[in-house]
Amino acid sequence: MLLSVKNLSTEFPVKKGIVRAVEDVSFDVDAGEILAIVGESGSGKSVTSLSVMGLLAEPGRVAAGSMEFEGRDLATLSEKDYRELRGNDMAMIFQEPMTSLNPVYRVGKQIVEAIRTHEKVSKKEARERAIDLLRKVGIPSPEKRIDDYPHQMSGGMRQRVMIAMALACNPKLLIADEPTTALDVTIQAQILDLLRRLRDDTGMAVLLITHDLGVVSETADRVVVMYCGQVVEEAEVRALFDHPMHPYTLGLLKSIPRLEDDDTKRLYMIKGMVPNPLEMPPGCHFSDRCDSCMDICRTQMPKLVDAGGRKVRCFLYEDADGHVKSDAAIAEAEAEAVADAEAAREVETAEALLAGEEIREAELEELGKDEEGIR
Structure with a gap:
């Protein structure tokens, strides 16, 4: 078992009371598995992933439950230990690449920074790895595009850069939060095919968060359906679509x-x-x-x-x-x-x-x- 979430509840105190965005959520992710979490906007999908990654914004907090990654209790980790885990063993593709990438830095510099944060390598070696990552995710002429700014790339290219950055340190778990949002169907198919191919090549697990059931049917092994912060159904993907x-x-x-x-x-x-x-x-x-x-x-x-x-x-x-x-x-x-x-x-x-x-x-x-x- 790679990731085990048990009875997770996440709360946001507001002026009018307590918003329980995630309520008693449990699921497991095995190594090499693609687990999809689906539901309408506001069902708690993204908050669940941010809880696992330890990236909840204040005043959000994990109110109850446990999260274990390879047997390590994530709730007991210090911020320093969590930072070492994020990007190294666990990585995340955020929902909107244009706001996730820093607009004033070249994309290559951002990937190099992600590599050097977790590994002791020279700038030259990190840049070579960044070029190789861009090539792996399907960006043409990576030797030239590595020096582009985010605004010089299309939405699909920026999403590929985000995937390359997430894969920089060969994570064991990749959390993909709406990785195909606002992309046309051709680019969407390419991104999904890329995720499947990377899973097959590296053996990493993928936690796919989406509201698109078409994406789920083509990509996932198992599905968790969420509504109003709760899991309402969990099944193998074929069983869920057939019945x-x-x-x-x-x-x-x-x-x-x-x-x-x-x-x-x-x-x-x-x-x-x-x-x-x-x-x-x-x-x-x-x-x-x-x-x-x-x-x-x-x-x-x-x-x-x-x-x-x-x-x-x-x-x-x-x-x-x-x-x-x-x-x-x-x-x-x-x-x-x-x-x-x-x-x-x-x-x-x-x-x-x-x-x-x-x-x-x-x-x-x-x-x-x-x-x-x-x-």
Whole structure:
């Protein structure tokens, strides 16, 4: 086991109370494995990775749980020990390369600095390694591009520079936070292929953070689905796509357009919005948006239980005491959940069309009054 996170909770004290951005999160990452963490914006994905890296901004803090990297308890490390670990054994590709790279320094200087921070090598040797890294990540003419400033590179090139910097000291774990954000599909495919190839060549593990399920299906070995700071489902990637269990996972997958879909129907959407972290609904956090919500969901929080060789947090699969239901009861509940989602697709589409028409009529009426006033 390379990385083991158990019952992690991360909090941010604010004027109106405590925001628990990560709540009781547990997962493991094995050497050479690609684990994806998916969910909407605000689900706690990035905060989880920053907690592991020890890069939480004040006043954020790890309130509970444990994080072990190769058996070392990260919570007990001093800042000096953490700095030696970061960039050396653990590295991170941040979400936006333009803001992560220093705009006043050449990219080569930044990679050289990362190498020399952790290893005792000369500037010449570090520069040669930086050129080799740029070549490895697919940057053409690395001998020339090493002296470019970040603004002289495209978004895809800057992302490759960030990957090269993260790989400078051959880390055992690479955390990639939305590595393909704002990139076109061609560059996105190249970056993902690069991550897979580097995993195969070096044996490093990758913790991939994304909201794009297409990226997950092409890249990951296992998937952790997060919602409102909690893990709601964990499974092998094929099992999750073939048989989603949690209604939130089902909603995410049904929201993806498919060529075989009936074009007479609107695309499915998960109703509502992610709740305010200071005003979470009682019981299950997803209850207000769930098509299969039951009475117990509004009063009691479900536990993360093992069901069918995977983990899920939902009362469709467990009773009030936290025990897994029988296979027959689970099959019946799943069939009802799929039917509920299909019914919601029809109803919500009609309601959305009517609501949109009413808003449009009101706007036209208001516009007519304004024109009369001008005359």
